[in-house]
Amino acid sequence: MIDTDLLSRKGLVKELAQGIRSMETAHRPQGLLVSSGSEQMDRCLPSGGYAAGSLLELTCNPRQRTSGWGGLSLALKMARPWLNDGKYLVMVDSYRRLCAPSLVAMKIPLERLIVIRTDNASDWVWGLDQALRSPAVGALISPVTELDDRSARRLQLAVEQGGGLGIFLRDQVSAKRNPSWAEVQWQVQSVSNPSSSASSPYASPLKKPSVMMERWFDLELLRAPGRQSSRRVRLGIDAQGEWIECDERKSPQSAQHLASQLAIAAPGRRDLAAG
Amino acid sequence: MTATQAKSVAESTQQSNWSWVEHDPQEDLEEIFSLAEQLMQFSPLVGVESIEKNLWAGRSILQPQSITMDITGLESWYGGELAMAIEVQRWLTREGRFACIGIADSVGQAWAVSNYSFRKQVSEAMFKIERAESSLADSLNECNRTGIIERNASRKRFSELPIESLRLDIETVAKLHRLGIRTIESLQALPRQSLTSRFTSRLLDRLDQCLDARPEPISIRSTGESLEVCIDFEHPIFLLEELQEVLRESIAQLCRKLESIGHGTWRLVVRLGLEISTMQVQEGSPRAVPSHVIQLGLFQSSDDPTHLLWLIQGCLERNPPQLSKNLGIKHILVQAPWTSAIRWKQNALFDSQTLRYRDEAAKLIDGLAARLGRNQVVGLSLIQDPIPERQTKTKPLTGLRNDGTEQSTERKLRKRPIEDFHKSRSVVPLSDGSWTRPTQLLIAPLKLEVQCDSSEIPTRIRLIGESSKGASASSDFQRMVEAIGPERIESNWWSGPTIRRSYYRIALDSGIWWWIFQDLSNKQWYLHGLFH
Structure with missing residues (x-):
């Protein structure tokens, strides 16, 4: 009798969750999913890819707050599949730092790249809103520092209308302090090449054989619809700009149940932001 | 000079x-x-x-x-x-x-x-x-x-x-x-x-x-026969909301005129004639003040009233006329000083979806440039130059050609749709891979303090002096765990004073990758790029 009650409750919760989910995604292009190109990453995502008209956040580990943690490279890699059908990539580069040779090496078509520079927060939100709203924009990459609740919601509605993918690069501290309407949130940590013995100290780094032809990241899925627990995956990008999948046995422990991570799950944070 | x-x-x-x-x-x-x-x-x-x-x-x-x-x-x-x-x-x-x-x-x-x-x-x-x-x-x-x-x-x-x-x-x-x-x-x-x-x-x-004073034609910028809509008010208007309503109607009228001759406009000029209220005017002082002028250059010719109004609204938001209860708008002139026939294309021959995206992208670029400024919406291109900071050229996506005509969509967004960007000419994979150049270059390289081992090879590193935004200075030395270099880069002899640098790609123990160089003229180390 207890089991039946439990099952019916579970079914009801599942049904309600599905109902909420369908209400939340009612304005998006239905059923359009784009694979990240990495099987391991897709397996972590409940729907097996990134949904059109959604926001994605890459947050850096607090230990790597200094620029150079590799978030932009990952974002470029994730954005690339969204440009295949003639759509455009919009990048926000207010500090005028983008380096064209690296974009070309990451196979980003420069003729379909629009770079926006903004001087203040209101122009930044407006620019992002317009770009995300445009059906011509396949993906947008922008760093995010401070974002209020209304602006975050505004950007979410814009991307739902445009049907592209918005990728935000955030500091973990800022991501926890400020609201977010991103559907998927990854925490990224740049790590040493697992095939090298880089962890052992060297007398001189220049005497070491070169291992910087590929870069590895530990990605922890902090938030995804329908996902109750955090998932971790170790992925690399090789010299040709392609994904390298790590041997599952070597990758960090997956499907961890971390009570602390539940504290920043989407519904709770939204309530917090709204209240 | x-x-x-x-x-x-x-x-x-x-x-x-x-x-x-x-x-x-x-x-x-x-x-x-x-x-x-x-x-x-x-x-x-x-x-x-x-x-x-x-x-x-x-x-x-x-x-x-x-x-x-x-x-x-x-x-x-x-x-x-x-x-x-x-x-x-x-x-x-x-x-x-x-x-x-x-x-x-x-x-x-x-x-x-x-x-x-x-x-x-x-x-x-x-x-x-x-x-x-x-x-x-x-x-x-x-x-x-x-x-x-x-x-x-x-x-x-x-x-x-x-x-x-x-x-x-x-x-x-x-x-x-x-x-x-x-x-x-x-x-x-x-x-x-x-x-x-x-x-x-x-x-x-x-x-x-x-x-012999043989005559030559002068390429006239404007023949003075621009299409325009002029509205004079009996009493000045003082509210931006009212102005927007009037602009909506004026632009719609202008677009009807354009449509009747099958043209689209490349430029749109809106002149708001301002006037000081009668009550405030001192005797003998002029009532009129300089007009508030909004000028727009378009990415491609357009006769779409919604699009034109949106662009003008963007300009007004950025630079609104300073209206008050004493200063109002007495007349509005909306001009299309330069028009051309709208070209129709048979999209079905190409990938119609790609062409649609191109047109939508053109509208987006127009709108962004109108509000953020022409220099704030740019495209990137590669320049063959050994010095890294000169390799990336930014170019505004809206602008003029040498003959003064607006650059067209064909010019900026490629004439032919590119179905697969892997075949695109601009994508030339570097022979030695994706990680040879950083994704971000600092405009002004930051000075580094480097500790070397007995063989004069750097092993520890830290930023000194003021930090720039995004690359925060750290007072502690960080250990380099991996490095590739040196890559010697020297400027061309014809491009000014010689620049000679030795570049290294380094990975720090914190997991961060940097692109650093040693200036061979003064042996100073700098942080130049971030593998962000």
């Missing part, structure tokens, strides 16, 4: 508030076309010189630098040609421009006089400034920069001018110089037949345009 001359003059004036600004061709173009439009107050027929594919001798950039005006019959209003030239010169000086004016029977003559008659004077003035015999302002004021060639002037008036004044390409002028011909007088002495056989007929054409 060359950059070296300018530097010398600036240093001699002993003013420390000068700085080097990189030449922006687009800004230059917009400036000269804007000046041409303003000069229409003196003549309705104003154009910018038509340049050719090859650079003219004596010029350093392939861009128009002269403005031509047809003043036939207008000089009497000013009391003669000289008086008119002086009036134009005064106006230009008030606008902060340094200009040389030539009035003659033909474009060729006027061009030669204005470009080459005063060069000697100007260089002498610069020499005086360098020797501190005169101040910059005095020297420029002393120069007489107005030359008038009387009607049916004899050929002798031009004999002293150099052959560069004939607007010849560099190759022809170099050939003539090798033959010892440096002035028009020497050129005139040669038989015409031999000139035709040795050079192209272009040389004779140019000679005739100058010496």
Whole structure:
């Protein structure tokens, strides 16, 4: 009798969750999913890819707050599949730092790249809103520092209308302090090449054989619809700009149940932001 | 004036508030076309010189630098040609421009006089400034920069001018110089037949345009027949909401006119005539104040009222007229000064989806540029230069061509749709992979302090001094765990002072990757790029 009650409750919760989910995604292009190109990453995502008209956040580990943690490279890699059908990539580069040779090496078509520079927060939100709203924009990459609740919601509605993918690069501290309407949130940590013995100290780094032809990241899925627990995956990008999948046995422990991570799950944070 | 001359003059004036600004061709173009439009107050027929594919001798950039005006019959209003030239010169000086004016029977003559008659004077003035015999302002004021060639002037008036004044390409002028011909007088002495056989007929054409005043067309910027909608109010309006309603109606009217002739507009000008309220006007003081002008250049010609209104609203949000209860809008003029026929394409032959995206992207770019500014919406391209900071060229996605026309979608977003960007020409995979260049380059490299081992190889590193945004300075040394280098980079000998650097890609123990270099001239280490 207890089991039946439990099952019916579970079914009801599942049904309600599905109902909420369908209400939340009612304005998006239905059923359009784009694979990240990495099987391991897709397996972590409940729907097996990134949904059109959604926001994605890459947050850096607090230990790597200094620029150079590799978030932009990952974002470029994730954005690339969204440009295949003639759509455009919009990048926000207010500090005028983008380096064209690296974009070309990451196979980003420069003729379909629009770079926006903004001087203040209101122009930044407006620019992002317009770009995300445009059906011509396949993906947008922008760093995010401070974002209020209304602006975050505004950007979410814009991307739902445009049907592209918005990728935000955030500091973990800022991501926890400020609201977010991103559907998927990854925490990224740049790590040493697992095939090298880089962890052992060297007398001189220049005497070491070169291992910087590929870069590895530990990605922890902090938030995804329908996902109750955090998932971790170790992925690399090789010299040709392609994904390298790590041997599952070597990758960090997956499907961890971390009570602390539940504290920043989407519904709770939204309530917090709204209240 | 060359950059070296300018530097010398600036240093001699002993003013420390000068700085080097990189030449922006687009800004230059917009400036000269804007000046041409303003000069229409003196003549309705104003154009910018038509340049050719090859650079003219004596010029350093392939861009128009002269403005031509047809003043036939207008000089009497000013009391003669000289008086008119002086009036134009005064106006230009008030606008902060340094200009040389030539009035003659033909474009060729006027061009030669204005470009080459005063060069000697100007260089002498610069020499005086360098020797501190005169101040910059005095020297420029002393120069007489107005030359008038009387009607049916004899050929002798031009004999002293150099052959560069004939607007010849560099190759022809170099050939003539090798033959010892440096002035028009020497050129005139040669038989015409031999000139035709040795050079192209272009040389004779140019000679005739100058010496015989052979007429040339002026490429007029605007014929003065622009489509426009003008609305006068009985009482001024003071609220932006009301203004937006009126603009909506005016733009819709303008678009109906455009549609009726099958045209779209490349430029949109909105003039808001402001007026001070009657109650506030002191006796004798003027009621009208300068108009608030909004000018828009479009990425592709458009007759879509919603799109045009959206663009104007973006401009108004960025730079609204300062309305108050005392200052209102009395009349509104919406003009389409430059239109062209809208081209229809059979999209089905190509990938219609791709073309749709291109049109949508064009609209997005227009809107972003209208609100954020032209220089804030850019595209990137690669430049073949060994110095990393010069390899990325940014170019505004809206702008003008050399002939003053707006650059079209075809120009900016490629004519043919690119179905697979892997086949695109711009994507040239680097031979040694994705991680050879950082994703971000710092505009000003940051100084680093480096600790080396016994073999003078760096092992630990830290930033020193002020940090730039995004790359925070750390007071602690960080250990380098991996490094690739050195990659020696040296500037080309023809591009100024030699730059020699040794670059290293390094990975720090915190997991961060940097691109650092050692300046070989002073052995200082710098952080230049971030593998962000």
